[in-house]
Each structure stands twice: as C-alpha cells, then as structure tokens.
Amino acid sequence: MAFQINDEMSPLDISNCSKESLEVKELISNLSINISNLLIENYYDFVKINLARNGNEFSVWMIYGLDELYEDDDNMEEITIGDAVFDHSEEEMNNLILYHENRFVGALAVLKYLFEIFTGSILDANFLTGTPPTQDISNFLVDVFHCEKVQQCEKVMIFQNGISSKTMVDQILDLANGLKSLDFRCPLPDDWSNPKILKLDKLVSWPSEWFTTSDLLTKLDCECAQLNETNLDCRAFKAFMLKWKMLDNTRLKMLEISFDGDWTLFNYDGLDAKKWNPEERDGHYPDLLGKPGAQWLNCEFVMDIQRDDGMLASFWRREQSFHFVVWHDRHPIATLQPDPDLLLKLEEIDFASDEDDDE
Incomplete structure (x- = not known):
C-alpha cells in the first residue's frame, strides 16, 4: 500500500x-x-x-x-x-x-x-497551567512524563501558575532522562532542592528563591543558567568569581542571576579585574540564553578576569542582576559571523555604579 x-x-x-x-x-x-x-x-x-x-x-x-x-x-x-x-x-x-x-x-x-x-x-515540549495547579493537574503532568518520548525530549518548558508541588517537580526531573534544556517557571518552597536541575546544559528558572549561595559555589554545573528572583546578595557573586579563578571549570559559558538587593557591599579586591583589551577578545558575546541566532551582547564596557590557565571571563553588574560569560572562543564574531544588526548596544543599559561600591 x-x-x-x-x-x-x-x-x-x-x-x-x-x-x-x-x-x-x-x-x-x-x-x-x-x-x-x-x-x-x-x-x-x-x-x-x-x-x-x-x-x-x-x-x-x-x-x-x-x-x-x-x-x-x-x-x-x-x-x-x-x-x-x-x-x-x-x-x-x-x-x-x-x-x-x-x-x-x-x-x-x-x-x-x-x-x-x-x-x-x-x-521542544512546553507545559502551561493557566489555573492554580491542583493535585489532578500534577498527577497528569507526571503521567505525561511517564511517556518515553517525553522523557527523551531534550528541551522542555514548564510554566505553572500558583504554588507547585515539589513532589511533582522531583518526579518529572527524575523521569526526564534526556533533558538538557529546562525553562522552569514554577514557584517552589525555599527549602526545595534537586541536584539534577543544576547539572543541565541550559537552565532558566523563575522564581528561584530555592537557589542558595551553596548551590552557586558548589553545586551549579550548567553550561548556561539564568536564575531569577534569588535571595542571594552581591557578596555571593564575588565569592563565585574568586572560586572560578581557583578552579579549572571548562563547562560554564554564561550565567545570569537577578536578586533583590544592591551592590554597596561589592568590591574588586582579589579579582584582578581589568578593562577590555581588544587584542585579547572580541567586543561582543553571543546571547546563549536567547533563541539561536538572537542578538549578541556588547562586552566592550565590562570587566574581565583571567585564570592562571589562561581562561578569560567577563562580568558586569546591573542594578539588581549579575552577568558572567566565559570566553571559550575569544573571537566568536569571526567564528559565527553574525549579522551586524544582531549586536546589542549594551552601553545603553544602566549599569550598577562603581560609586556605590564600598571600596
């Protein structure tokens, strides 16, 4: 036939x-x-x-x-x-x-x-709950993830309204054997923890009150992560950069963290931070947390830190967020050849002022 x-x-x-x-x-x-x-x-x-x-x-x-x-x-x-x-x-x-x-x-x-x-x-799999999630909804989502095809899906988004079941989330993460990229919009209790979520290739989480300083310093093992609405403060970000300089992590590429705080307790001591040197790296970095081929980030006006093994990273601070990128390829513009129109004018974004630092 x-x-x-x-x-x-x-x-x-x-x-x-x-x-x-x-x-x-x-x-x-x-x-x-x-x-x-x-x-x-x-x-x-x-x-x-x-x-x-x-x-x-x-x-x-x-x-x-x-x-x-x-x-x-x-x-x-x-x-x-x-x-x-x-x-x-x-x-x-x-x-x-x-x-x-x-x-x-x-x-x-x-x-x-x-x-x-x-x-x-x-x-690409996406799950949206347009009402406060009930036990029936949680059970249904877990049943969906018992399907082998869903378990093997590499890219998943879970968007739920209201308070989620941490048991449901744990079950889904345990069943999702092929998961590499998770966009996770589920409010969870502050004491929730599941190590699998911090070992994905790409993680977007919103809100992230559950994400702790210990997670940042010892458990985070993603290539790219965006953690929104955390309870961290600026001292955790400096501690993270100091530890990154001492280790040989070759996995991390991009990290963004938002927090409800300020930068008054931040200082550069021990970071050996330096301004951009065009001979060392390109002035733009691809936005790995956006859609493929999306805009690039202008890194001409941000600070660099370098490890003893030569790995270079850049970081910048906005009023309530921390941004960190690692230059595995110091010349990505030549490698990827982006459309010039995709280059983001980062200089138009408000940065945290150095005048607010406690020097």
Missing part, C-alpha cells in the same frame, strides 16, 4: 488518515515524523494539546469533561482514539474538540495515540 505525506498535511490530517486502517497507521508510524513543538495546556474545564511538525503550525486537540457537553445535542456520536472512547467530537478547521468523562484520562489517551503516529523526536 502506497502512502505519502506532503508538507501541506497538518498533524490533525495525518492523525485522521492513521485511523483509516491499521496498515495506514503502521505506514505513518514507520516514517518517524518529528514533533517540532508540543504544547500541553491545562485550564479549569479542558486540556489542550497543541502539536506541530513544521515550525509552529499547530493542530489542536481540546478535551473537555462531559459536564461541558449539552445533553440535547442531536449530533452526539462516539469516537475512539487510542484506548479511550469519547462521547462526542467536533472538528473545526484544524481543531478537534472531544468530550470524555475524565478530561485528564482522555487527554493522556490522545497524547499516547499521537506518539504512536509521530514516532520521531520531540524537539
């Missing part, structure tokens, strides 16, 4: 085709189609699964509870997806609306069926 998929076919079109027969489903599965973007959203009365295979051109599966279905609907007709039976479905444009007695059970069944069809990799 011949079956071909063209670029115009949406994920929903492909899913509908897969239900024609077991032979067609198997043919589609054998194509190893990647999921470019998976977005799962939780709201008060429905779960929304958004799936794209080309960029951000999503197909949408919306799963409601039966209490949202009008009993006098003359067009009620059962539909089976995977191992779940839905009492009614409505297809509108590129959206499929489904009704199940338990929206989380129904959504998990849809998701598992989609993974049987789209057997390639998930390039």
